[in-house]
Amino acid sequence: MSPLKSITLYHLMINNQKMIGIKFAPDKLIQSLIKGLPNPKWSKQYNMAYIPNTKGNLGVVFNTFKGNVWINYNRFLTNRPNSSSNEIVDIEWFRKRKPIPDYRLCPEEYLLKLELKRYANSTVRTYVHFFEMFINHYSKKDLNTIDEMDIRAFLQLLIQKKVSNSYLNQVINSIKFYYEVVLGMPNRFYEIERPRKESKLPTVISKVEVLQIIEKANNIKHKCIIELLYGSGLRRSELLNLKPTDIDSNRMLVRVKNGKGRKDRYTLLSKTALEDLRTYFKEWKPRTYLFEGQKGGKYTPQSVLKIVKDAAIKAKIAQTVTPHVLRHSFATHLLESGTDLRQIQVLLGHGSSKTTEIYTHVATNTFKLIKNPLD
Template sequence: MDWYRNRNLKEGHKRCPEEYLDKLELRKYAENTVKTYVHHFETFINYYSHIKPEVITEIEIRNYLQVLTREGRSTSYLNQAVNSIKFYFEVVMGMPNRFYKIERPIKHKQLPKVLSKKEVLFLIDHTNNLKHRCIVSLLYSAGLRRSELLHLKLEDIDSKRMLILVKDAKGNKDRMTVLSPTLLKELRTYYKQYRPKVFLFEGPKQKAYTASSVLKLISMAAKRAGIYKKVTPHMLRHSFATHLIEDGIDIRHIQLLLGHSSTKTTEIYTHVAETSFNGIKDLLS
């Protein structure tokens, strides 16, 4: 939590109450979740800077959410705002289920955006150096989230069992995923060349590689590869799952590799897999 407590803020800007941070810390919420909750709750209490947070009413909360809606904020943004507010009143202030009547926006069920296998390999071939190549290859071949890749440590790579240990993933769960034999060869060469000390991929001063750096290197590789759609780290995870379905891997196995709590979440990839459409006859022929 030091990153939050040591921030320099402009004069008059309200900080999250200390007890809000304490609850997040005690519940061991993931760093990204903490940042999201703090950002949204701070934005909320500064919108009502003239009112003490503990006396803000349901009417004011609803009015605030209407403002966000009119600003064109996404469904995800609105739900995160609601979660951060509910956390304060229900968890920090001990008022369980106080705001059940607060409306949540309906989630849009969007299909995952994926790359073809050819596009993924083309993307890997157009990375700038060995380090970047290993990052993109690992995101795809192990189905990792970007945050999971950034927190990987050297000891998490089990070359004897050809597995990768993913610690404290989404939902504070550990899981195992596959280590590609092709990638292992490149990782060994990468290790000899870059000599990381703690994290598998390190930036300056042996700190973990940054999320923005991963996003940038993938975007640049996509441009060099002539892939004109917007390519993101998570698109590689989507592609991993989709390609496994196309290869006939059981969906329960894919669920475990991705760390999903239910196969219902994993089933979305059947909607974009080529094998779901290959048997359909051409009606125009």
């Protein structure tokens, strides 16, 4: 039985016009069918045939090849859902910025799409920053004429500056968002190479060191912040979004609303933290958020980082301690005490068990059963 003939559809931009690219292995039947398409042409650059990208033409492609050739739409269509977040997306301040001479601001359609898709504000800031950096590198070039080679050249410059893999991936995401989401050409730059994912072990400190850090906190407010980061395994952003009503003292749980991945979950509340929270609440009387600045409103991420770092320095901890180190330590200590990995995954709000499994590489009970050959 002969293998099934197939074509793969791509998004192309040729002479500033959207095109449907059609890639295929040499085949007389496919070549004959392509000749019957509306105004087919051949691109030496992309090594594929193409026709104008219209809804009508997409239907023509389907009707022409159905029953004869399998059509691969994976590079052409996307099923990615919009965000379901209820967070208010703050785009206006980007729009109200004063024009800077010889500096290209992010196109309005880019901002509008971020707004309509309800991307998190942190993602909006990141995407706008990196995309403006990219379009100003090619300030003399029309955006729609930029191709894969231009993107690769720009990424190569960043690699030469020794930026991190995470940084590079965020740049790629911001660029792809414009060409694939804003312009409605999903997977157009599918072939752009991404850096290999780094496999770094989480930094963990001992329970004794955590208690020493808590002891060195400046005041009851700072103490409660550190206790919740560690005792509930919270991300910094989750801590900052907490409201007094999220502390469930009856069930000894903390409710995390709209965590990473737009997920709600419950996590543990320690008795020690609850006692200190009651003292803190009477003294500081927070209104909207559990932790607020001196003038009210949400506490800043920078303040939380400083609280943790300063307390760790006072406690003379050798390692650099951040809010996420406390979260890593929470998960690792639970695993070491015999808590099931699936339960830890739920408490941390991980979408995949693979993310949680990283803690098996740093938990001491993983190694205790192994006899050292020197002994």
